[in-house]
Amino acid sequence: MYGGDEVSAIVIDVGSYSCKAGYAGDDTPKAVFPSVVGSIEQTEGTDDSKPEKEGDSAPDSKNGAKPMDVDKAKTKRKLYVGQELEFRRDHMEVISPMKDGTVTDWDIVDNIWNHAFRRRLLINPEEHPMLIAEPSTNTAQQREKAAELMFENYKVPALFLAKNAVLTSFASGRATSLVVDSGGGSSVVSAVHDGFVLQKSVATSPVGGDFLTDCMMKSLESKGVVIRPRYSFKKLEISPGEYKIVDLDLPNTTESYRLYCMRAIASDIKESVCRVPDTAFDEVAYANVPTTSYELPDGQTIEVGADRFKIPDILFNPALSQTIPGVDGFSDSTSVRGLQRMVIDSVNRCDVDIRKELFSNILLSGGSSSILQLKERLEKEVLEESPQAARVKVMASGNSVERRFSVWIGGSILASLGSFQQMWFSKAEYEEHGVSYIQRKCP
Amino acid sequence: MANAASGVAVSEECVARFQELRAGRAHRFVVFKIDDSLQRVVVDAVGPRDAGFDALTASLPADGCRYAVYDHDFTVGGGGAQAQQQGEVVEAPRSKIVFVAWAPATADVRSKMVYASSCEGFKKALDGVQVDLQATEPSELTLDVLREHAA
Ligand SMILES: Nc1ncnc2c1ncn2[C@@H]1O[C@H](COP(=O)(O)OP(=O)(O)OP(=O)(O)O)[C@@H](O)[C@H]1O
Ligand SMILES: [Mg+2]
Numbered sequence: 001m002y003g004g005d006e007v008s009a010i011v012i013d014v015g016s017y018s019c020k021a022g023y024a025g026d027d028t029p030k031a032v033f034p035s036v037v038g039s040i041e042q043t044e045g046t047d048d049s050k051p052e053k054e055g056d057s058a059p060d061s062k063n064g065a066k067p068m069d070v071d072k073a074k075t076k077r078k079l080y081v082g083q084e085l086e087f088r089r090d091h092m093e094v095i096s097p098m099k100d101g102t103v104t105d106w107d108i109v110d111n112i113w114n115h116a117f118r119r120r121l122l123i124n125p126e127e128h129p130m131l132i133a134e135p136s137t138n139t140a141q142q143r144e145k146a147a148e149l150m151f152e153n154y155k156v157p158a159l160f161l162a163k164n165a166v167l168t169s170f171a172s173g174r175a176t177s178l179v180v181d182s183g184g185g186s187s188v189v190s191a192v193h194d195g196f197v198l199q200k201s202v203a204t205s206p207v208g209g210d211f212l213t214d215c216m217m218k219s220l221e222s223k224g225v226v227i228r229p230r231y232s233f234k235k236l237e238i239s240p241g242e243y244k245i246v247d248l249d250l251p252n253t254t255e256s257y258r259l260y261c262m263r264a265i266a267s268d269i270k271e272s273v274c275r276v277p278d279t280a281f282d283e284v285a286y287a288n289v290p291t292t293s294y295e296l297p298d299g300q301t302i303e304v305g306a307d308r309f310k311i312p313d314i315l316f317n318p319a320l321s322q323t324i325p326g327v328d329g330f331s332d333s334t335s336v337r338g339l340q341r342m343v344i345d346s347v348n349r350c351d352v353d354i355r356k357e358l359f360s361n362i363l364l365s366g367g368s369s370s371i372l373q374l375k376e377r378l379e380k381e382v383l384e385e386s387p388q389a390a391r392v393k394v395m396a397s398g399n400s401v402e403r404r405f406s407v408w409i410g411g412s413i414l415a416s417l418g419s420f421q422q423m424w425f426s427k428a429e430y431e432e433h434g435v436s437y438i439q440r441k442c443p
Numbered sequence: 444m445a446n447a448a449s450g451v452a453v454s455e456e457c458v459a460r461f462q463e464l465r466a467g468r469a470h471r472f473v474v475f476k477i478d479d480s481l482q483r484v485v486v487d488a489v490g491p492r493d494a495g496f497d498a499l500t501a502s503l504p505a506d507g508c509r510y511a512v513y514d515h516d517f518t519v520g521g522g523g524a525q526a527q528q529q530g531e532v533v534e535a536p537r538s539k540i541v542f543v544a545w546a547p548a549t550a551d552v553r554s555k556m557v558y559a560s561s562c563e564g565f566k567k568a569l570d571g572v573q574v575d576l577q578a579t580e581p582s583e584l585t586l587d588v589l590r591e592h593a594a
Contacts, residue, residue, distance in 0.1 A: 162447040173508060173546025173555030175562040176577055195445025195563045413556040419450040419482050443446055
């Protein structure tokens, strides 16, 4: 039992695209920033990284948060988190702590947490219980790793690990549902029954929002569009109101940084123009659809036509991406299924008794659930492939903030409840029973 | 225990009314709510034995969450033509206790979260529920839906 309910808990959801962190009880996360970080390898003594603006970065293994991965700490690197990533630096690579939805580099996660707590929320983690949202696919080992970091390095008074899908389901008022979370790095379908994730039902695919962004970028490039990252040019006013673009020569910019900046633009294009087609995309039928214009940062105006529909259709038909020049093939294409297939497969892995209930409570969440007409199309596709007796209903919150942040919002409400104070895994329990007790406290 | 259970407690009165419905068949339904301090589940309304399913749905707020239990009476057998030919027209009465989780889409997200995260714990406290019904709009809470679930 953790007794300190006078201080508010902190809720943090580190996704593969963005980190959402804030105070329990708030309606939305106070801090939302990228989950990737900049990294510059430090060769002894020389620190020629020369930031364009002095950042508030902390080198690894400072700030009381020692990385646990000793081997990682040995390769000395300086990490740039949050807004610091906005400034281009020579030799700065952009790296992600995750692969396929799970953490592969704890040192980066540690830096992201640290940034969220000390730089953005301005709190001392020793004083606040922490609720961490985690993917359904997290292994017992990863959960223990997270708990160990929290208790040992951040000295938190209490901790809770809540599953993304359960938080989304609860926030919609349902103890039983099928949660379709289409986020950044992946799309995940999980059945939740009476507040438990049915592990055998969890279906994942690498086709998430970030893959769509990549497809958008490659498709535009293949049509000759040049996306100029913001850092790579200057606008010169040659006469009043008339500008000339001058490309800057920055040879020490890394390829990963260039791509990161181009993706940010492609992602905005995607978010502004895309709409899921009512039926499967067809190159011929969409050849002459009206285009939508979009103004790039350098002032160029581009016209997006069939891609408006083709890109989001990849969620339903991943193979469509392979028609775009330059898009990488899937390493294991048999596991890459469309969203409708994932839904059907996931339901079919559950007990016959609850299948009907799941079909009529399909919840769309995650950033990509904001694509227009996604809900309608998913419902139509699932209806076609589901058993006749099933009443298929796909729901998404009418509020885009609630859709994108459903996981965080669920955690925020839960952690602020007076009754929840007895549910935390407290520091005393950690010290008494050890880290593996997390599996009991947060099943 | 569910993954992110709220820890909301159950008042003794809830269990008592439920037992009266189950063992004593004293009520047709009982409606429960979570008290304003969000600490405990308490009894909100009790439906007399002669009340119907309509009376239950009428006592659920349009934009607020609730739990309810309903004692559903129905009959089996007596139907089929073959059974009638053979003279087996006896209808056997049956009853099942249905648990209803009512969370209308129009309720605010805070109460949806509190009710859903307290549901499993509450259901466990009521020993003897046979059928589960989760509803988010009136069309999901009709006599037809009830019959289908109880079948
Ligand atoms: N309006 C929109 N239309 C289309 N896509 C959007 C929109 N808003 C956000 N996205 C996309 O959603 C993705 C991010 O979603 P989200 O924040 O749920 O990811 P995450 O939680 O960080 O990642 P994950 O849960 O997959 O690990 C990005 O690819 C972004 O481009
Ligand atoms: Mg996410």
